[in-house]
Amino acid sequence: MTSRVDKPDTDADEAIRAALDQEVRPAFVVVAGAGSGKTTSLVKALAHVVAEQGPELRARTQQVACITYTEVAAREIHIDVGNDPLVLVSTIHSFLWTLIKPFQADIKQWVATHIERKTSDLEEKIVSYGTRVQAKTKEKDAAELSKYRSQCASIGKVPRFTYGTGSDYGNGILGHEDVLTLAPELLMTRPLLAKIASRKFPFIFVDESQDTFPNVVECLKQIYSSSDGMVSLGFFGDPMQQIYQRGAGAIQLEEGWIQVPKPENFRSSDRVLEVVNAVRADGDSLVQTPGRSPSERNDGEVFFFVLPSDADRTINLDRAREWLDANGASGCWTQSSPDDETKILTIVHRMAARRLGFEGLYAAFNDNQSRLGDDFIEGTAWPLRAFDQVVLPVIDAETGDEGKAIEAIRKHGVLLAEDLPPSSVKAALAKGLAAACQLRRIAREDAPGSIGAVLTLAVSEGLLEPDPRLAVFLNPDGDHNDVVISDSTSSVLNDLMNCRISEIRNYRNYVERSSPYSTQHGTKGSEFDKVLVVIDDEEGRYSLYSYEKYFGLRELSNTDRKNQAEGLATVVDRTRRLFYVCVSRAEKSLAVVLFTADVERARQKLQDSGLTGSARILTLADL
Numbered sequence: 001m002t003s004r005v006d007k008p009d010t011d012a013d014e015a016i017r018a019a020l021d022q023e024v025r026p027a028f029v030v031v032a033g034a035g036s037g038k039t040t041s042l043v044k045a046l047a048h049v050v051a052e053q054g055p056e057l058r059a060r061t062q063q064v065a066c067i068t069y070t071e072v073a074a075r076e077i078h079i080d081v082g083n084d085p086l087v088l089v090s091t092i093h094s095f096l097w098t099l100i101k102p103f104q105a106d107i108k109q110w111v112a113t114h115i116e117r118k119t120s121d122l123e124e125k126i127v128s129y130g131t132r133v134q135a136k137t138k139e140k141d142a143a144e145l146s147k148y149r150s151q152c153a154s155i156g157k158v159p160r161f162t163y164g165t166g167s168d169y170g171n172g173i174l175g176h177e178d179v180l181t182l183a184p185e186l187l188m189t190r191p192l193l194a195k196i197a198s199r200k201f202p203f204i205f206v207d208e209s210q211d212t213f214p215n216v217v218e219c220l221k222q223i224y225s226s227s228d229g230m231v232s233l234g235f236f237g238d239p240m241q242q243i244y245q246r247g248a249g250a251i252q253l254e255e256g257w258i259q260v261p262k263p264e265n266f267r268s269s270d271r272v273l274e275v276v277n278a279v280r281a282d283g284d285s286l287v288q289t290p291g292r293s294p295s296e297r298n299d300g301e302v303f304f305f306v307l308p309s310d311a312d313r314t315i316n317l318d319r320a321r322e323w324l325d326a327n328g329a330s331g332c333w334t335q336s337s338p339d340d341e342t343k344i345l346t347i348v349h350r351m352a353a354r355r356l357g358f359e360g361l362y363a364a365f366n367d368n369q370s371r372l373g374d375d376f377i378e379g380t381a382w383p384l385r386a387f388d389q390v391v392l393p394v395i396d397a398e399t400g401d402e403g404k405a406i407e408a409i410r411k412h413g414v415l416l417a418e419d420l421p422p423s424s425v426k427a428a429l430a431k432g433l434a435a436a437c438q439l440r441r442i443a444r445e446d447a448p449g450s451i452g453a454v455l456t457l458a459v460s461e462g463l464l465e466p467d468p469r470l471a472v473f474l475n476p477d478g479d480h481n482d483v484v485i486s487d488s489t490s491s492v493l494n495d496l497m498n499c500r501i502s503e504i505r506n507y508r509n510y511v512e513r514s515s516p517y518s519t520q521h522g523t524k525g526s527e528f529d530k531v532l533v534v535i536d537d538e539e540g541r542y543s544l545y546s547y548e549k550y551f552g553l554r555e556l557s558n559t560d561r562k563n564q565a566e567g568l569a570t571v572v573d574r575t576r577r578l579f580y581v582c583v584s585r586a587e588k589s590l591a592v593v594l595f596t597a598d599v600e601r602a603r604q605k606l607q608d609s610g611l612t613g614s615a616r617i618l619t620l621a622d623l
């Protein structure tokens with residue numbers, strides 16, 4: 001087991017263990033700030049259950065469930081507990097699917113009702129057409145209606161539903177979104193299912209609970225309450241770090257639940273912690289105390305830069321980094337090696353996209369009025385999954401590691417499917433390797449449109465079993481012809497096809513943190529020695545975030561005021577939370593660079609805001 005398990009115990013760890021060891025197990029909620037060791041406490045709790053109750057749980061073929069937000073986080077936690085199969089660490093989607101997949105009849109019924117609802121909604125729309133409805137819209141609606149009717153006719157014949165990323169009901173495939181709606185609905189309405197789930201998983205822990213969907217939280221509560229004290233349910237989260245729009249935020253405690261505080265911050269130096277607390281003061285005003293022992297504490301350092309948002313941004317950002325090199329106490333801020341300890345956090349925007357070479361991709365997702373634009377910024381857009389799963393592993397295999405390419409094709413394609421007769425394997429392999437060579441050639445040439453070329457080739461040669469939405473886009477009359485995609489999704493896919501393949505790699509490097517740049521979203525849960533947060537609203541193009549509004553440099557819109565009056569999350573709340581996540585990633589040193597039109601006004605506002613603590617605020621004149 002790794003060092004997270006060996007970290008010294010806190011009061012919280014003792015309180016959690018006491019809760020886990022009770023005969024009638026209470027639910028508990030660990031609510032604490034950034035760097036307080038929530039994930040560490042979760043890992044210690046898992047290790048405790050394995051050590052104390054492992055043999056009993058194994059004998060009853062029960063498992064300990066741990067739900068995390070990403071597959072990367074799931075892998076890390078599983079390693080922490082020695083990859084013990086007793087512990088099932090998974091994302092929300094796959095955990096929910098594990099719970100419901102045996103109940104195929106219930107799933108089929110849900111799907112039938114779901115399609116019926118969509119059909120009747122559309123029928124209603126069609127009968128109430130006004131005189132101004134265009135022929136194109138009528139044609140589109142009629143085509144959609146016939147697809148729904150065809151889906152309805154097919155589902156009776158589906159032997160078993162499986163789970164992919166996008167749905168194709170007629171072919172028995174449920175998508176991510178379906179599982180997120182269907183599983184909570186089944187667990188809430190069928191008491192037997194919740195009971196069975198509680199028997200299988202007597203311990204259920206949720207990390208990053210603030211970003212878990214509210215209906216999932218409700219169904220976990222249902223599993224807990226249906227178990228009569230046999231299930232231990234624990235949430236580990238921080239409402240201030242909720243950065244996904246659909247997250248639950250704070251978990252409401254029910255009667256008899258225990259709230260476990262963790263008041264310390266073990267991550268950040270004193271100066272950084274001062275800013276972390278200042279940013280939080282306007283939110284829920286939770287104040288953290290330094291958690292490290294006096295011998296391990298250090299002052300650290302924080303700098304704020306206010307620079308003009310003109311054409312010289314990139315040059316001036318470099319000047320700020322050079323200034324930090326020369327004047328900061330913590331060494332080099334300018335190296336661009338992936339191993340370097342400086343992390344540069346920017347929000348995904350056109351400027352970063354231009355600088356890092358994925359501007360076309362950025363435009364495809366953000367200029368088509370599609371919800372996929374938000375997913376792109378958050379790093380979760382489904383059309384890009386095919387690249388992680390197959391296209392990039394196959395292209396990367398050029399260096400001689402053909403094994404990884406074959407493994408990816410076997411897992412995500414149809415060419416090397418498990419049921420392939422042994423006599424056909426050799427020919428299929430040869431076909432796959434030839435297609436892989438072609439993919440690499442297209443990638444090397446990297447022409448505009450190479451994304452469309454690689455996807456079309458990977459699908460037609462069976463290297464990739466596409467998401468049904470991508471499949472119907474590429475081949476409207478193919479196997480997934482009943483799948484409906486919206487106009488905005490079609491526009492995104494159209495523009496995506498025209499991009500260069502290198503843009504995907506540049507974007508991936510960026511969101512996956514392997515370049516010195518990271519997205520402000522993708523950095524959640526991580527920590528770095530030195531953090532540079534780059535803030536640039538780019539003329540206020542986003543609706544979700546605005547640092548200018550957050551710092552009081554731009555007026556709130558009428559919608560913002562309306563949201564505020566109704567007690568809904570505003571752009572300022574969302575930006576504060578994102579900023580909190582960013583500044584709290586720093587262990588030793590933090591620098592914040594704000595690009596803005598009126599430097600002097602911004603400098604003054606920052607000064608008055610109290611957010612900068614005792615940090616220096618510098619402008620171009622100081623560099």
Ligand SMILES: Nc1ncnc2c1ncn2[C@@H]1O[C@H](COP(=O)(O)OP(=O)(O)OP(=O)(O)O)[C@@H](O)[C@H]1O
Nearest residue numbers: 007008010033034035036037038039040266267525
């Ligand atoms: N009890 C402890 N004693 C000393 N160091 C600790 C302790 N618990 C955690 N740490 C260290 O503090 C840092 C933050 O821990 P961890 O990632 O678990 O916090 P977190 O609350 O989950 O963070 P965040 O919410 O910001 O992602 C890590 O470097 C971890 O090793």
